[in-house]
Amino acid sequence: MDRIRSKELLERARQVIAGGVNSNVRLLSLPQPLFFREGRGCRIRDEDGNEYLDYVLGQGPLIHGHCHPALLAAAQEGMSRGMMFAGQHVGEIELAERICRLVPGAELVRFGSSGSEMVQVAFRLARAHTGRRRIVKFEGHYHGWFDNVLVSVAPSLEEAGPRESPRAVRASRGQDTAALDSMLVLPWNDPEILEKTLRAHAHEIAAVITEPIMANVGCILPEPGYLQHMRALCDELGSVLIVDEVITGFRVAPGGAQEYLGVTPDLCTFGKAMAGGFPIACLAGKKYLMDQLTGGVNHSGTYNANLLVVHASIACLDLLTARDGVAYQHLFDTGQRLCHGVAALIREKGECVQAQGPGPMFHLAFSETPLRDYRSAVGCDTPRYHQMTRRWMEAGVRVLERGLWYVSTTHSAADVDETLNRIADSLREEHAAPG
Numbered sequence: 001m002d003r004i005r006s007k008e009l010l011e012r013a014r015q016v017i018a019g020g021v022n023s024n025v026r027l028l029s030l031p032q033p034l035f036f037r038e039g040r041g042c043r044i045r046d047e048d049g050n051e052y053l054d055y056v057l058g059q060g061p062l063i064h065g066h067c068h069p070a071l072l073a074a075a076q077e078g079m080s081r082g083m084m085f086a087g088q089h090v091g092e093i094e095l096a097e098r099i100c101r102l103v104p105g106a107e108l109v110r111f112g113s114s115g116s117e118m119v120q121v122a123f124r125l126a127r128a129h130t131g132r133r134r135i136v137k138f139e140g141h142y143h144g145w146f147d148n149v150l151v152s153v154a155p156s157l158e159e160a161g162p163r164e165s166p167r168a169v170r171a172s173r174g175q176d177t178a179a180l181d182s183m184l185v186l187p188w189n190d191p192e193i194l195e196k197t198l199r200a201h202a203h204e205i206a207a208v209i210t211e212p213i214m215a216n217v218g219c220i221l222p223e224p225g226y227l228q229h230m231r232a233l234c235d236e237l238g239s240v241l242i243v244d245e246v247i248t249g250f251r252v253a254p255g256g257a258q259e260y261l262g263v264t265p266d267l268c269t270f271g272k273a274m275a276g277g278f279p280i281a282c283l284a285g286k287k288y289l290m291d292q293l294t295g296g297v298n299h300s301g302t303y304n305a306n307l308l309v310v311h312a313s314i315a316c317l318d319l320l321t322a323r324d325g326v327a328y329q330h331l332f333d334t335g336q337r338l339c340h341g342v343a344a345l346i347r348e349k350g351e352c353v354q355a356q357g358p359g360p361m362f363h364l365a366f367s368e369t370p371l372r373d374y375r376s377a378v379g380c381d382t383p384r385y386h387q388m389t390r391r392w393m394e395a396g397v398r399v400l401e402r403g404l405w406y407v408s409t410t411h412s413a414a415d416v417d418e419t420l421n422r423i424a425d426s427l428r429e430e431h432a433a434p435g
């Protein structure tokens with residue numbers, strides 16, 4: 001595939017945009033940061049005219065694919081009444097009512113523009129309520145790019161320290177190192193270490209924050225009973241349980257992973273799939289915590305709950321929950337068939353691949369053993385996966401280099417067949433190639 005125009009555009013962009021991209025995550029794209037012209041449904045076309053079946057889906061938000069007509073119409077309808085009022089509109093209530101009906105842990109909500117912001121509000125509420133300072137987070141979990149939480153997201157094993165008491169490792173130069181001290185980092189999926197640490201530090205732990213399904217590294221389900229154990233410990237020791245559903249929310253069930261896994265948090269954060277690609281995020285939680293937002297805890301934002309994003313989000317959730325949630329059946333069926341299909345094709349070639357995840361998102365990795373936490377993921381053959389994703393890109397299948405696949409309601413059975421055929425051809429060519 002030619003990528004000449006993308007290369008030229010990247011050079012031009014680098015003259016005026018730092019690195020040529022507007023999110024550091026995009027610097028890592030293989031074979032290079034590409035420029036795209038348009039997306040429709042489950043397909044995306046780059047500036048050189050190459051078309052790809054898209055399993056990146058904007059890093060998760062595009063649960064109804066690119067440019068779903070119902071979302072575009074709703075956004076336009078919202079905007080036709082006004083863009084923002086710096087005051088309230090009925091749509092906010094309608095969206096909040098839907099979320100409170102769907103999400104087990106949602107008694108009250110607040111809207112913002114990004115998942116990163118919502119996590120910060122959750123920390124503030126937890127600290128205000130408990131009068132404690134420290135937050136427990138897990139190695140390899142990502143909760144946004146702000147100083148106080150961009151900690152131990154992808155540390156090298158040398159930096160990371162002992163497994164039972166990992167060091168808090170900053171992930172960016174320039175990060176305020178004082179912020180690291182407020183984080184207590186633990187390995188995920190280990191109930192003994194969790195219990196021991198929470199008991200030893202109970203007096204200083206305001207909150208435990210967790211991805212309910214670890215999806216920023218791998219796509220790892222919690223061991224049976226692990227999140228329930230976390231819930232019980234937080235209850236007993238007076239810490240706030242924050243479940244970060246920015247990836248899982250509205251993707252694995254209408255009520256998020258908390259519904260799917262049967263654990264109700266005190267606070268939870270949403271973004272990505274909640275509006276199918278429009279920039280809105282949500283903090284939801286128990287009334288006694290959320291009520292602090294009218295009792296001295298600040299949360300603000302110029303763009304919060306503007307008409308465009310709120311109306312798009314309502315349309316997105318309505319599509320997901322229509323006809324008894326048939327959309328979820330589709331997401332699970334499609335994702336599972338694709339996941340098992342790709343894994344089978346790789347195994348046929350004699351390679352050992354782990355395929356994990358519920359279906360609406362899943363993860364592939366070259367590893368002898370299933371991934372169960374961050375350190376088990378570090379041992380995967382990442383260069384081999386990168387090599388494969390580059391080949392799949394050449395075959396017109398766009399996936400994230402880190403192994404996570406997202407599917408949308410617009411990926412049909414025929415699209416899955418086409419993807420599997422393209423991957424089968426790509427693998428055949430690779431194995432037929434001399435050397």
Ligand SMILES: Cc1ncc(COP(=O)(O)O)c(C=O)c1O
Pocket residue numbers: 113114115116117119142143144145211216244245246247271272281
């Ligand atoms: C679990 C999780 N939390 C928070 C965030 C931050 O969300 P945003 O990129 O909208 O700030 C992300 C982003 O990928 C995420 O995966």
